[in-house]
Amino acid sequence: MRWLGNKTALLEEILNAAVSAGYSGGTVCDLFAGSGTVGRFFRAQGHRVVSTDLMKCSEVFQKAYLETTSPPTFEALSEYWKNLEPLPVTRLSNVENPDLEKWRPFLCLSRYLEEELPPREGVLFRQFSNAGQAQRNYLTPENAARLDAILGLLRSWIKDARIEEQEVWVLLASCIDAADRVANISGTYGAYLKTIQKSALRPIQLRAPALVFGPTGQANSKDAIEWVSEIDCDLLYIDPPYNQRQYPANYHLPEILATLPFENSDERIESSVYGKTGLIPWKEKASPLCSRRGSDCFHAMQRMIENSKAKVIVFSYSEEGILNRSEIETILSNWSGGDGRRTPKLIEIPHRRFRSDSDENPATGETRRNFKPAPGRTRDQVHEWLFVASQVSDVTGVK
Ligand SMILES: C[S@@+](CC[C@H](N)C(=O)[O-])C[C@H]1O[C@@H](n2cnc3c(N)ncnc32)[C@H](O)[C@@H]1O
Structure with a gap:
């Protein structure tokens, strides 16, 4: 799914940076997993990956990418799909070299969910489409009711133990991604667009998540700041938020989708929805890493x-982030060398600035936020930093 700050374009650079600091294999820890693409990339290369992110919707993708061991068979649910034709193989376009026979159950069950299952007017229909009183225009009423039906059925399968855990993650990742493709937003879920865009009018389509099968890893939704001390790993990849945008307030709808199948009903979530954009209480998930207050x-x-037991750290950040270069270098060099004399290596990668609808009015192109580009950059340019620090060799450059 689209995820603010995702590193899909930097995967090779991250691997090369790690190798340059002496990483030659072993366990990778992806501490701020977001879309899960970094962990997936390392698993596909044959590494064992453990990861975490505060967001439940991230955990769904992490689980699908790191813990799934084969395409889902949906054996205990065959009555739903065995007599149906599979959806077109284009629904497998995310999967590299898919085995069509093995993916048949997914394609047939998806046909049932998209075409046979009656829609249901649940919490998504009432709270996140303009059919509801609050007129939150995130999804068309048709798509919202379709998702309500699928997630409600998934809930009943989980309750009756008719679906394997790995199957849940694959189906749920597929639902969150399908919703994301038709969400009436530009960028994040921090705001919906007043008029429905063309892309949001398309009916939802379930696609297979981009599963890869390597060593089985482990996914989490724990706080990275606490969890890091429990993890022994060869490579620690750190991609924290770098500005004041709190993810739970900008991805609340995917978070609700990720939560609904594990509830007894829609009731608890629906009664907690509030405000113009339909947030659910999120302050307990607010990250201190997004805070500009003091230090x-x-x-x-x-x-x-300080608490990390990794051998190599690769640290991603934006040059426009809350921490400045020398603060990051101080933290990393203290970790590396003890005496603070080992300066981490810095790789700078030019990058096009991410803008979302809350930054820019799509009708006028007008920017609402006041960007201050770094010296020497245009308004659309920003440099992505990759710091590399190591406790295993001197390749990071001892001064
Ligand atoms: C820049 S994004 C990571 C993007 C990710 N590398 C990718 O490729 O999609 C930062 C992530 O940090 C997560 N986050 C923020 N504070 C956290 C914390 N204390 N513990 C765990 N995750 C946190 C956010 O939910 C968000 O997904």
């Missing part, structure tokens, strides 16, 4: 990295 961000980062 909250610096101290949280310092504590986290």
Whole structure:
């Protein structure tokens, strides 16, 4: 799915950076997993990956990418799909070299869910489509009711133990991704668009998530700052949020989708929805790494990295982030060398700035936020930083 700050375009650079610091294989820890693409990439290369992210919707993708061991068979659900024709193989376009026979159950069950299952007017229909009182225009009423029906059925399968755990993650990742493709937003879920865009009018289509099968890893939704001390790994990849945008307030709808199948009914979630955009309470998930108050961000980062037992750290950040270059270098060099004399290597990668609808009015192109580009950059240019620090060799450059 589309995820603010995802590193899909930097995967090779991350691997090369790690190798340059002496990483030659072993366990990778992806500490701020987001879309899960970094962990998936490393698993596909044959590495064991453990990961975490505060968001439940991230955990769904992490589980699908890191813990799934084969395409889902949906054996206990065959009555739903065995007499149906599979959906077109284009629904497998995310999967590299898919085995069509093995993916047949997914394609047939998806046909049932998309075409045979009657829609249901549940929490998504009432709270996140313009059919509801609050007129939150995130999904068309048809798509919202279709998702309500699928997630409700998934809930009953989980309750009756008719679906394997891995099958849940594959189906749920597919639903969240399908919703994301038709969500009436531009960028994040921090705002919906007043008028429905063409892409949001398309009926939802379930696609197979881009599963890869390597060593089985482990996915989590724990707080990275606490969890890091429990993890022994060869490579720690750190991709924290770098500005004040809190993810739970910008991805609340995917979070609700990820949560609904594990509830007894829609009731608890629906009664907690509030405000113009239909947030659910999120403050307990607010990250100190998004805080500009005092040195909250610096101290949280310092504590986290101090507690890491990794051999190599690759640290992603934006040059426009809350922490500045020398703060990051101080934290990493203290971790690396003890005496603070080992300066981490810095790789700078030019990047096009991410803008979402809350930054830019699509009708006028007008920017609402006041960007201050770094010296020497245009408004659309920003440099992505990759710091590399190591406790295993001197390749990071001892001064
Ligand atoms: C820049 S994004 C990571 C993007 C990810 N590397 C990708 O490729 O999709 C930062 C992530 O940090 C997560 N996050 C923020 N604070 C956290 C914390 N204390 N513990 C775990 N995850 C946290 C956010 O939910 C968000 O997904």
